[in-house]
Amino acid sequence: MADPIQLVPGNSLITPTAEEGRQLAIKMARxxxxxxxxxxxxxxxxxxxxxxxxxxxxxxxxxxATEFATIAAANSYWKK
Amino acid sequence: MADPIQLVPGNSLITPTAEEGRQLAIKMARxxxxxxxxxxxxxxxxxxxxxxxxxxxxxxxxxxATEFATIAAANSYWKK
Amino acid sequence: MADPIQLVPGNSLITPTAEEGRQLAIKMARxxxxxxxxxxxxxxxxxxxxxxxxxxxxxxxxxxATEFATIAAANSYWKK
Amino acid sequence: MADPIQLVPGNSLITPTAEEGRQLAIKMARxxxxxxxxxxxxxxxxxxxxxxxxxxxxxxxxxxATEFATIAAANSYWKK
Amino acid sequence: MADPIQLVPGNSLITPTAEEGRQLAIKMARxxxxxxxxxxxxxxxxxxxxxxxxxxxxxxxxxxATEFATIAAANSYWKK
Amino acid sequence: MADPIQLVPGNSLITPTAEEGRQLAIKMARxxxxxxxxxxxxxxxxxxxxxxxxxxxxxxxxxxATEFATIAAANSYWKK
Structure with a gap:
């Protein structure tokens, strides 16, 4: 029913920084x-x-917090 | 009682993209x-x-979010 | 008190497919x-x-979803 | 206050089988x-x-389910 | 709407100690x-x-507790 | 506001035994x-x-249970 809504902005869990990962977590939850x-x-x-x-x-x-756990793992916690 | 219902569409957690992984999470929850x-x-x-x-x-x-965490790990977070 | 009830059918978390893993998750929760x-x-x-x-x-x-996360990890997400 | 209560029976998360791991999860929750x-x-x-x-x-x-996830990981999911 | 709020203080999950990791978890939740x-x-x-x-x-x-789990993993549990 | 409270007793997640790990989980939650x-x-x-x-x-x-999952992972489940 809601298929046309994009559920993962940019279709990727990878973000340059932790801050943007956190923003993505909020967006995905919404x-x-x-x-x-x-x-x-x-x-x-x-x-x-x-x-x-x-x-x-x-x-x-x-x-x-749950969404962010997944995103953080996907980004290897943004460790250099 | 509910055995005839298919619980995992396609009987696989693997999806080509994060977006489809998210759709699968919604379907599995439903x-x-x-x-x-x-x-x-x-x-x-x-x-x-x-x-x-x-x-x-x-x-x-x-x-x-909990279902998606499992699906994302199954797909190694769709990292290339 | 409830010791005689079998809590893990087949005493194993390993299932041939994701579908059967999902069925196991429902049974274990029940x-x-x-x-x-x-x-x-x-x-x-x-x-x-x-x-x-x-x-x-x-x-x-x-x-x-929580039970399934454990079962899916036990089965390495049924990846070949 | 509750220090004298033993919180982890046997002081170990390791169990021979998944069934006993499940029993331990129930006991630890209680x-x-x-x-x-x-x-x-x-x-x-x-x-x-x-x-x-x-x-x-x-x-x-x-x-x-949450306690069991930890116990199952501790036992490497009882995989041989 | 809330984009100007900084969601991850210091834009990093890495902290010198477990104590500071715990403080970060509280801040991120708030x-x-x-x-x-x-x-x-x-x-x-x-x-x-x-x-x-x-x-x-x-x-x-x-x-x-959920936020801290992510931060602790990011810091490899502050193990030397 | 609560900064002077020590959030992680001993500033470490490492404990000699599972029992002490469980006690730490209770203390950290409190x-x-x-x-x-x-x-x-x-x-x-x-x-x-x-x-x-x-x-x-x-x-x-x-x-x-959630706090303990983190502590148990930090201690590699107290496996010898």
Whole structure:
């Protein structure tokens, strides 16, 4: 249903820096929500719930941490 | 009970790209729900709950992130 | 208390295919529930709750994803 | 406070089989609960809650899955 | 929206010690919350909720544990 | 705010035994809670909630399991 949404920006987990890896983790987490709820108006309404609710914020942090673990491993932790 | 449902499309974790790996993660997460609740009418009713509920959307994101970690490792993170 | 229940069918994490690995993940997740609640009648009652409740279905999906990560690593992701 | 409780039976993660690894995962998960709530009477009361509540059973399953992932890696997945 | 916030202090996961790795895990977990809710006044209000609520404290601990797992792996566990 | 709290006792993840690794996991999980809520009186009040509440006990178990996974890997699972 949500197939046209691009789920991995740039179709790659590789980023030049840890900072950009972290940004990618946030984007990938958001794109799963977009794929599950493609209606932008509904998402906008839910976004204000996320941002005002302590539990939501912490659960989003948990998801980003999990995505970032994968991205960091893909980049060998950006070690030189 | 849900044995006839195919749980891993193509019976393989290997995908050509990260994008397709992400699509597989979403499909595999959905197929577990299908195996646990094989009644399509019940699932359809629950799907509208998922898509409208902020907590549900975030929890689904967490599950997809976990599935994707496995798929990404299986594909050596699609590094050339 | 639940010692007589077999927790790992076949006492092995190795499966011929990813599909069978996924089936094993579902079985292992269910057997922990069986070990924690050995009374079949209570489990039967709870099963209908699982299958009708959106949060339950997603949380079960998360557990299966975690079990599957271990099984997939045990099988070197079924890569030839 | 809970220091006298033994947290890792046998003080080792190594088990002869996957089945025994799974049993160890259950025991280790229970021993953390024991260390956090050393009063056996309170634990007994809570145990009946665990076993009757669908969410509790699934969350316990998630914890056992996480403990098992560590034990399985410690045993190199019991591969010969 | 939150792009100007620095998500990884120092743009590196590498720290001299485990203690500093743990501090980085806390900071990275907080910065995701900051990126999701950039309004400092709202965050301040939510912070008092986090700190007074048992569930919140435990969920934050779970997120920090996940971030720390990545940082610890990046630093090869600070083994000499 | 909580910077003076030591987050990793001994500033090392290395322990002689699995048992001590498990004790370290419990301590590290508690120290994150201490860093998030530095007021000892509030923590004391919340501690009685943790210990009496089934969900709390299970969630604490999940966090300890995650911390332990990192510590166990750092110690190569205490294999000789």
């Amino acid at each position: 794109l799963i929500i977009k794929a599950t709820q493609p209606d932008a108006a509904v998402r906008e309404k839910l976004r204000s719930i996320y941002a005002q609710d302590a539990t939501m914020l912490v659960l989003i942090g948990q998801t980003v | 197929l577990i729900i299908k195996a646990t609740q094989p009644d399509a009418a019940v699932r359809e009713k629950l799907r509208s709950i998922y898509a409208q509920d902020a907590t549900m959307l975030v929890l689904i994101g967490q599950t997809v | 057997l922990i529930i069986k070990a924690t609640q050995p009374d079949a009648a209570v489990r039967e009652k709870l099963r209908s709750i699982y299958a009708q409740d959106a949060t339950m279905l997603v949380l079960i999906g998360q557990t299966v | 021993l953390i609960i024991k260390a956090t709530q050393p009063d056996a009477a309170v634990r007994e009361k809570l145990r009946s809650i665990y076993a009757q509540d669908a969410t509790m059973l699934v969350l316990i399953g998630q914890t056992v | 910065l995701i919350i900051k990126a999701t809710q950039p309004d400092a006044a709202v965050r301040e209000k939510l912070r008092s909720i986090y700190a007074q609520d048992a569930t919140m404290l435990v969920l934050i601990g779970q997120t920090v | 120290l994150i809670i201490k860093a998030t809520q530095p007021d000892a009186a509030v923590r004391e009040k919340l501690r009685s909630i943790y210990a009496q509440d089934a969900t709390m006990l299970v969630l604490i178990g999940q966090t300890v």
